[in-house]
Amino acid sequence: MGFEDNIRRVIPYVPGEQPQSRGTIKLNTNENPYPPSPRVKKVLEEFDADALRLYPDPAALRLVKAIADRYGLKEEEVFVGVGSDDVLAMCFLTFFNSGKPLLFPDITYSFYDVWAALFRIPYLALPLDDEFRIVPGDFRRENGGIIFPNPNAPTGVLLPLDAVREIVRNNQESIVIIDEAYIDFGGESALPLIHEYENVVVVQTFSKSRSGAGLRIGYAMSNAHLIRALNDVKYSFNSYTMNSPTIAAGVECVLDEEHFRASVERIKATRERAAAVFGQLGFHVLPSAANFLFVSHPSVSGKELFDYLKSRNIYVRWWDKARIRNYLRITIGTEEQMDALFGALKEYLWNQ
Amino acid sequence: MGFEDNIRRVIPYVPGEQPQSRGTIKLNTNENPYPPSPRVKKVLEEFDADALRLYPDPAALRLVKAIADRYGLKEEEVFVGVGSDDVLAMCFLTFFNSGKPLLFPDITYSFYDVWAALFRIPYLALPLDDEFRIVPGDFRRENGGIIFPNPNAPTGVLLPLDAVREIVRNNQESIVIIDEAYIDFGGESALPLIHEYENVVVVQTFSKSRSGAGLRIGYAMSNAHLIRALNDVKYSFNSYTMNSPTIAAGVECVLDEEHFRASVERIKATRERAAAVFGQLGFHVLPSAANFLFVSHPSVSGKELFDYLKSRNIYVRWWDKARIRNYLRITIGTEEQMDALFGALKEYLWNQ
Numbered sequence: 001m002g003f004e005d006n007i008r009r010v011i012p013y014v015p016g017e018q019p020q021s022r023g024t025i026k027l028n029t030n031e032n033p034y035p036p037s038p039r040v041k042k043v044l045e046e047f048d049a050d051a052l053r054l055y056p057d058p059a060a061l062r063l064v065k066a067i068a069d070r071y072g073l074k075e076e077e078v079f080v081g082v083g084s085d086d087v088l089a090m091c092f093l094t095f096f097n098s099g100k101p102l103l104f105p106d107i108t109y110s111f112y113d114v115w116a117a118l119f120r121i122p123y124l125a126l127p128l129d130d131e132f133r134i135v136p137g138d139f140r141r142e143n144g145g146i147i148f149p150n151p152n153a154p155t156g157v158l159l160p161l162d163a164v165r166e167i168v169r170n171n172q173e174s175i176v177i178i179d180e181a182y183i184d185f186g187g188e189s190a191l192p193l194i195h196e197y198e199n200v201v202v203v204q205t206f207s208k209s210r211s212g213a214g215l216r217i218g219y220a221m222s223n224a225h226l227i228r229a230l231n232d233v234k235y236s237f238n239s240y241t242m243n244s245p246t247i248a249a250g251v252e253c254v255l256d257e258e259h260f261r262a263s264v265e266r267i268k269a270t271r272e273r274a275a276a277v278f279g280q281l282g283f284h285v286l287p288s289a290a291n292f293l294f295v296s297h298p299s300v301s302g303k304e305l306f307d308y309l310k311s312r313n314i315y316v317r318w319w320d321k322a323r324i325r326n327y328l329r330i331t332i333g334t335e336e337q338m339d340a341l342f343g344a345l346k347e348y349l350w351n352q
Numbered sequence: 353m354g355f356e357d358n359i360r361r362v363i364p365y366v367p368g369e370q371p372q373s374r375g376t377i378k379l380n381t382n383e384n385p386y387p388p389s390p391r392v393k394k395v396l397e398e399f400d401a402d403a404l405r406l407y408p409d410p411a412a413l414r415l416v417k418a419i420a421d422r423y424g425l426k427e428e429e430v431f432v433g434v435g436s437d438d439v440l441a442m443c444f445l446t447f448f449n450s451g452k453p454l455l456f457p458d459i460t461y462s463f464y465d466v467w468a469a470l471f472r473i474p475y476l477a478l479p480l481d482d483e484f485r486i487v488p489g490d491f492r493r494e495n496g497g498i499i500f501p502n503p504n505a506p507t508g509v510l511l512p513l514d515a516v517r518e519i520v521r522n523n524q525e526s527i528v529i530i531d532e533a534y535i536d537f538g539g540e541s542a543l544p545l546i547h548e549y550e551n552v553v554v555v556q557t558f559s560k561s562r563s564g565a566g567l568r569i570g571y572a573m574s575n576a577h578l579i580r581a582l583n584d585v586k587y588s589f590n591s592y593t594m595n596s597p598t599i600a601a602g603v604e605c606v607l608d609e610e611h612f613r614a615s616v617e618r619i620k621a622t623r624e625r626a627a628a629v630f631g632q633l634g635f636h637v638l639p640s641a642a643n644f645l646f647v648s649h650p651s652v653s654g655k656e657l658f659d660y661l662k663s664r665n666i667y668v669r670w671w672d673k674a675r676i677r678n679y680l681r682i683t684i685g686t687e688e689q690m691d692a693l694f695g696a697l698k699e700y701l702w703n704q
Contacts, residue, residue, distance in 0.1 A: 002525030003551055006450040006496060012587030015410050032405045041401035044597060049393035052566035052601075053384045055559070058367050082434060085590040093470075098358040118445075118588040144358060173354030199355055207407070214404035214596035235364030236470040238437040244566035245396060245597050249404075 013114040016317055025340055027331040028315040029213070030153075030182075030292050034263045034334075036211040037256035040249045047245055058235070060242040066254040067219050071191060076224040079231060080250075082241050084181055084205035084218030088147075089115055091201060091220065094233040095175040096121045098144030105134055107324055109153045109179065121145075128152075132286055132294075134159045136166045146171055149179040151187050154317065154329040156288030161188045168197050175226070177201045182290035184209035184264050185271070194222050201226055208291055209264050210253050217242070217250045267291050271332045277342050281349060296326045300349065312344045365466040368669055377692055379683040380667040381565070382505075382534075382644050386615045386686075388563040389608035392601045399597055410587070412594040418606040419571050423543060428576040431583060432602075434593050436533055436557035436570030440499075441467055443553060443572065446585040447527040448473045450496030457486055459676055461505045461531065473497075480504075484638055484646075486511045488518045498523055501531040503539050506669065506681040508640030513540045520549050527578070529553045534642035536561035536616050537623070546574050553578055560643055561616050562605050569594070569602045619643050623684045629694050633701060644683045646676075652701065654678045664696045 016029035060080050068078045081087035092115040096102050101124040104112045108125075116123040126138045132155045139146055146167065151158040168176050168190075176199055178190045183204065193200045201222040206212035220230060234241065242250075253260075275293055278285045283295040296302060305328055306318035317329040332338070368381035412432050420430045433439035444467040448454050453476040456464045460477075468475040478490045484507045491498055498519065503510045520528050520542075528551055530542045535556065545552045553574040558564035572582060586593065594602075605612075627645055630637045635647040648654060657680055658670035669681040684690070 003447070003497075003527045006447060006527070007581045008446050008449050008585055010584050010588040012584050013591060014587075015407070015591040018407055018409055020409070026406075029407055031407060034405065035402035036404050038401075040404060041399075044399050044401055045397050047393075047396050049390075049396055049601075050387035052388050052392060053386065053563040054378070055367070055370055055381055055383060055565040056568070057370055057372070082590060082593055082595075085592070089589050094360050095355070095358060097360050114588050118585070145355075175355045175358070211405040213407040213592075216408070216592055216595040229359045232362050232364050233360055233470070235366075236362040236466050237441050238434060239365055239367040240437070240565075240568055241434055243434075243568040243595075243598060245601070246595060249401075249597070 008118070010118055011114070013111045017315060019315060023313060025314040025333065025337050027333050027337065027341065028317045030208055030290070030331045031213050032208060032211040032263060032267070032291065033332070033337060034211055034266065036253055037259040039252035039256050043248045043252045044245060047248060052244060056240055056242060056244040056247060058239045060247050063217070063242060063247045063250045066251045070254050071221060073221060074224065077194070077221055077227055079220040079227045079234070080242055081218050081234070083207060083216040084179070084203050085111060086216070086241065087203050087218040087220050088177070088179065090230055090234055090237070091177055091203070092116070092119050092121065094230050095177075095201070096145040100142055100144035102145045102147065103139055103141070103143045104147050105152060107132060107152070107155060109149050110319070112147060128155075132157050134163070136163045139167045140170050143171065143174055145175050145177070147177040147179060149181060150190065151182045151289040153182065153290070154292070154319070154324070155286050155294045156182070156290040156292055157286055158187045158289035161190060164190045165193060168193055168200055172197060172199055175199050175201060177203060179203050181205045181208055185268060185291045186289035191221060198223060198225070206250065206253055210260055211263060212250070212253050215246055215249055215253070217246065217253075267332050270335055270338060274332060274338050281342070281345060292329050292331045294327050294329050296328070297349075299352070302326045302328050305348070308348050309341070309344060314341055314344055360470070362470055363466070365463045369667060371667060375665060377666040377685065377689050379685050379689065379693065380669045382560055382642070382683045383565050384560060384563040384615060384619070384643065385684070385689060386563055386618065388605055389611040391604035391608050395600045395604045396597060399600060404596060408592055408594060408596040408599060410591045412599050415569070415594060415599045415602045418603045422606050423573060425573060426576065429546070429573055429579055431572040431579045431586070432594055433570050433586070435559060435568040436531070436555050437463060438568070438593065439555050439570040439572050440529070440531065442582055442586055442589070443529055443555070444468070444471055444473065446582050447529070447553070448497040452494055452496035454497045454499065455491055455493070455495045456499050457504060459484060459504070459507060461501050462671070464499060480507070484509050486515070488515045491519045492522050495523065495526050497527050497529070499529040499531060501533060502542065503534045503537070503641040505534065505642070506644070506671070506676070507638050507646045508534070508642040508644055509638055510539045510641035513542060516542045517545060520545055520552055524549060524551055527551050527553060529555060532556045533560055537620060537643045538641035543573060550575060550577070558602065558605055562612055563615060564602070564605050567598055567601055567605070569598065569605075619684050622687055622690060626684060626690050633694070633697060644681050646679050646681050648678045648680070651704070654680050657700070660700050661693070661696060666693055666696055
């Protein structure tokens with residue numbers, strides 16, 4: 001059929017498994033082990049369902065304003081989307097339209113090369129150093145844009161703000177996107193850079209530190225000019241992306257700062273304890289500023305551990321990919337979940 | 353700045369106004385005047401907000417299955433998205449990748465040329481005939497795809513199924529998308545064609561007949577092969593588009609068939625009455641199979657009526673566009689809303 005030739009061929013991103021069975025210990029998609037603010041529950045209970053007959057506010061202004069207020073920004077400096085993946089997809093479509101390569105690390109969020117392929121954007125993956133650190137100097141080359149997560153995924157390794165600033169300063173002819181999905185777990189945000197430079201976009205999400213993966217809310221923060229460009233493309237794609245219950249729930253999520261902070265602190269404390277236990281078990285543990293740890297064991301392969309844990313109904317993430325084939329990415333769960341994980345690991349390693 | 357040259361320049365779609373003030377009679381965006389099923393309210397009230405910490409099912413399988421069951425399809429024949437705009441945007445990105453022009457009517461949903469521009473798809477707008485009807489024979493020309501709403505928007509004019517079939521039969525080398533946002537209000541769906549031909553995609557929405565504009569749910573129905581192509585592109589854009597409350601609410605929406613039918617019947621009855629009153633007031637009224645009427649008056653311009661009604665806090669839709677500049681698109685509201693509209697119109701016309 002002629003139409004076959006006109007279908008866009010892609011190799012889609014593969015998200016982590018979402019096993020629906022109870023009893024699973026799910027440490028594979030970096031979800032928050034603690035629930036969102038009780039204010040979210042309340043607002044859904046009291047939601048005026050009859051009003052669903054009406055379109056939502058296409059600008060989702062209540063949510064935009066709540067986020068802007070939280071970060072000390074103006075409303076026109078915030079863009080919201082259906083999770084940070086939607087926001088990042090819009091950024092790729094909006095900003096990366098040169099013939100020059102987009103730059104990102106070789107070990108990084110595995111959606112970047114998928115978006116580049118989808119939108120036919122050339123790209124170049126720059127190798128992290130031997131300790132999985134981004135090398136700022138490598139970004140001094142001709143490019144059509146730059147994107148990297150900070151902390152990086154799936155490593156958890158943080159790039160200090162000064163190094164981020166160096167990359168931005170050296171690339172003022174390109175848009176630089178800093179994907180801060182995990183920044184609340186211990187990193188210093190690049191948010192101040194959006195007012196220091198004209199080419200910076202900072203993207204964050206409700207999916208991790210705000211316990212809202214099921215809500216699908218992400219946001220970009222930048223100067224009004226770049227946010228307007230994003231909104232123009234968004235309004236050329238889908239006017240109404242954020243539905244009414246999501247806007248209402250998202251606002252409550254942002255407003256409960258205390259809940260947010262408490263949940264982040266618990267996860268950070270568990271992470272530190274977990275990193276120590278992994279060390280005691282002989283694992284190599286990368287320094288993490290995120291809600292996960294990236295670990296490898298000198299005598300058992302990543303795949304073997306992954307399969308074993310799955311057989312124990314413990315889901316973690318493993319990639320069959322050069323450089324990281326021996327690593328597992330393990331989300332920080334509750335203390336109880338981590339105890340169960342370590343129990344299973346000890347059983348396995350001590351019976352080798 | 354160098355990056356300015358790489359920003360995608362677009363002229364975005366402009367959605368109808370969403371005045372937030374109470375007391376407005378809102379007949380401008382084809383929303384349903386009646387609330388969604390009470391089951392939607394119940395499912396939101398009882399929603400397990402703690403589970404929002406988890407990602408939703410990326411395939412939204414419960415919702416896909418509910419829609420598939422409703423239409424006697426298999427799950428792999430249904431694709432869901434964030435309103436039919438999201439579904440249509442995905443269709444443009446997935447299917448229209450030839451260098452040949454996409455065909456659609458000159459008077460039609462004004463998002464089509466926006467998507468074509470966004471994705472740099474060449475297009476050709478084929479004139480409707482003098483009575484604003486699609487001319488199937490005009491679609492016999494080289495093309496890279498075809499899309500039209502049925503009933504057409506903003507006219508409300510229905511193309512009989514035989515004529516739709518003729519267009520499909522004559523274009524088996526192209527994907528033909530039938531955008532059935534309004535089909536439940538009186539048209540015969542092209543759904544059977546998805547099994548008669550390999551090149552047909554039927555798109556529908558929860559925003560109109562199912563009173564769910566605020567939920568943002570649209571869906572495409574086609575053969576498993578084309579649905580898979582859509583899903584591949586979707587998974588290359590955003591894995592998790594449908595959030596958890598939306599999946600739950602959407603399922604209840606579909607299951608309440610009785611509520612759906614009652615609401616559609618009420619609107620159709622009001623439409624027939626309203627068409628008669630417009631006729632009595634001297635308006636030219638196009639035959640409508642949708643939840644709106646497209647009307648013009650021989651002695652008062654569309655813009656004048658639009659501005660007058662707005663001054664009376666009654667919002668309708670008007671386009672400053674060739675061929676339809678003298679028309680208003682008026683959503684069918686409740687009986688009371690239509691009475692208020694006609695009261696205002698009589699006052700104006702009788703005082704000329």
